[in-house]
Amino acid sequence: MRRGLFIAAVVLQALVLVGWSASLEWELASAVRIRLEVVQRDPRDLLRGDYVWLQYVIADIPLETIAGGRPDYGDRVWVTLAPQDNVYALAAANRAPVAPGPGQRVIVGRVQTLSTTARGPEVHIVYGIERLYVPEGRGVLPRGGKFEAEIALAAGGRPFLTRVFVDGRPYP
Amino acid sequence: MAPSFMRRLRQETPSWVSDGVVTAQQAETILARYPESGRWFQRPIVIFSVLGGALVVLAAALLVAHNWHEIPRWAKLAGVLTLLLGAHAGGLVLRARGHGLMGEGLFVLGGGLFLVGIALLGQIYNLAGGESDAVLLWWALLLPAAYVLPSIALIALGWLGASVWFWMFVLDRMTWLGRDIYSNGSLGAVAFGAAGVLVWALGALHGDGEFRRARQLLEQLGLLTILVAMVPLGLLRQLGAWWSSGEATRWPVAVLVLIGLAAVAVGVASFRLPHDRPVVRAGPAAALLLVLLYLFAVTLQLIHRAAADVFRVLGWTNWAILLVVALALILYGARWDRSAWINWGVIWIGVDAVARYVELVGTMLQASALFAATGLFVIALGGALELLRRRVTARATAPRGSA
Numbered sequence: 001m002r003r004g005l006f007i008a009a010v011v012l013q014a015l016v017l018v019g020w021s022a023s024l025e026w027e028l029a030s031a032v033r034i035r036l037e038v039v040q041r042d043p044r045d046l047l048r049g050d051y052v053w054l055q056y057v058i059a060d061i062p063l064e065t066i067a068g069g070r071p072d073y074g075d076r077v078w079v080t081l082a083p084q085d086n087v088y089a090l091a092a093a094n095r096a097p098v099a100p101g102p103g104q105r106v107i108v109g110r111v112q113t114l115s116t117t118a119r120g121p122e123v124h125i126v127y128g129i130e131r132l133y134v135p136e137g138r139g140v141l142p143r144g145g146k147f148e149a150e151i152a153l154a155a156g157g158r159p160f161l162t163r164v165f166v167d168g169r170p171y172p
Numbered sequence: 173m174a175p176s177f178m179r180r181l182r183q184e185t186p187s188w189v190s191d192g193v194v195t196a197q198q199a200e201t202i203l204a205r206y207p208e209s210g211r212w213f214q215r216p217i218v219i220f221s222v223l224g225g226a227l228v229v230l231a232a233a234l235l236v237a238h239n240w241h242e243i244p245r246w247a248k249l250a251g252v253l254t255l256l257l258g259a260h261a262g263g264l265v266l267r268a269r270g271h272g273l274m275g276e277g278l279f280v281l282g283g284g285l286f287l288v289g290i291a292l293l294g295q296i297y298n299l300a301g302g303e304s305d306a307v308l309l310w311w312a313l314l315l316p317a318a319y320v321l322p323s324i325a326l327i328a329l330g331w332l333g334a335s336v337w338f339w340m341f342v343l344d345r346m347t348w349l350g351r352d353i354y355s356n357g358s359l360g361a362v363a364f365g366a367a368g369v370l371v372w373a374l375g376a377l378h379g380d381g382e383f384r385r386a387r388q389l390l391e392q393l394g395l396l397t398i399l400v401a402m403v404p405l406g407l408l409r410q411l412g413a414w415w416s417s418g419e420a421t422r423w424p425v426a427v428l429v430l431i432g433l434a435a436v437a438v439g440v441a442s443f444r445l446p447h448d449r450p451v452v453r454a455g456p457a458a459a460l461l462l463v464l465l466y467l468f469a470v471t472l473q474l475i476h477r478a479a480a481d482v483f484r485v486l487g488w489t490n491w492a493i494l495l496v497v498a499l500a501l502i503l504y505g506a507r508w509d510r511s512a513w514i515n516w517g518v519i520w521i522g523v524d525a526v527a528r529y530v531e532l533v534g535t536m537l538q539a540s541a542l543f544a545a546t547g548l549f550v551i552a553l554g555g556a557l558e559l560l561r562r563r564v565t566a567r568a569t570a571p572r573g574s575a
Binding site for chain 1: 239291293300351354
């Protein structure tokens, strides 16, 4: 009896991994591809290996841009993006789900920090696409290039980082 | 067999023989019935199995972390799943063949490989953020498997994962608990104190049956956490504005829910303590409810930004509660033969004394009076425990019918 329950519990673990992977694949397959401009990079995770740390231009949003009031740490924010010079750029931000206009896309992030900069109060949003895992020893991007990230956007606004481009060429 | 039972048996049998309760031959027969096997974690096979399993997990983790872009995603996942299922199957086979301790090593390997599998998915799909969610998924699925088996090594691994998860959860300001704590750092100590009581209660719920070792592990983890949280809270006034001020005064709902959860857990756990008179049995739970009441009071004062005098009173309350709980641990540890409780009680008194020294460092006369009082109290406590031990021993050796 107990042996059977243990086997069931372990099989459940395997099924969770397979099911999770399948759901991610399904979301990726139905997602649209967009490009975002990247401004920073970088190191190493002991479990997942070397990665490039990416910070997006759309990560820092002026507080007054966010419709629906001042968000708190961890709150979700729906950011509307519009095409601009071959990449997608910030068009609007809202604390509630919004329908994008023609040609626009919506990406969902969460508030990580609230700070005041020289440009005024800002909200730093994380989208869960800040790390690009790369083969060992490839975690440092060439300096001085133009960085862009290809993002697969699922229907609900959940993003997946698929590739990074340096001066238009895929990295690594 | 409980090590304390075997130790006691070896201590008592010579007096049984000298008092004529049993013959020397009978005493030898009784001792032979319970061979001394040593503590389970002192057995080399356990240490080597668990260490070996952990090293193989690290090897697998680094192999995955190397990130082979040439290998298809599904092949990588299939590889980790094969290793995971293989490790658990091997553990079951070894256990069935009587090599239970070696099997524990393979179960640890399987449990670790599940975490590697979760990390692999994060790597494949470039998932950033929400690391605490990944660890939550790991221990939440690991513990059921560990308990149904049951495997003490896997249970310990699962609770280790839960502890790591709680740390990550508290330190992440994007979680509902972390958000409260970032609004006022002192609430972090309150949250850890409440979590410590919750862990102690979860340990007590394991009872004295087959999960006795899990109880011991969790009780001690809980007591350590409470102590680590309570000491800085007792020094709030000394730490000044940096420690007690916060950017917001909103109600820290998550912290309050945690305190409430811990209170319920302590109440339920009191029914799983050793059988005794109801009033006596309620003692440990009452002592820990005092801790929770204190944590609640501190939370209220932090929200209302109370004056320094209030924090001075809370500091003295902290000192008194630490002493009361330490005393309860020592007395109940002696009553119910739980030596770990006695050890922790003594540690609590020692740490409390050092904390009070730090607190009173400006007024040496007060510190001197406090240390003298505490020292005399500890000596009196030692004497009382010795009297209790002699009384128990005398009752056990008294001829039947004389009582």
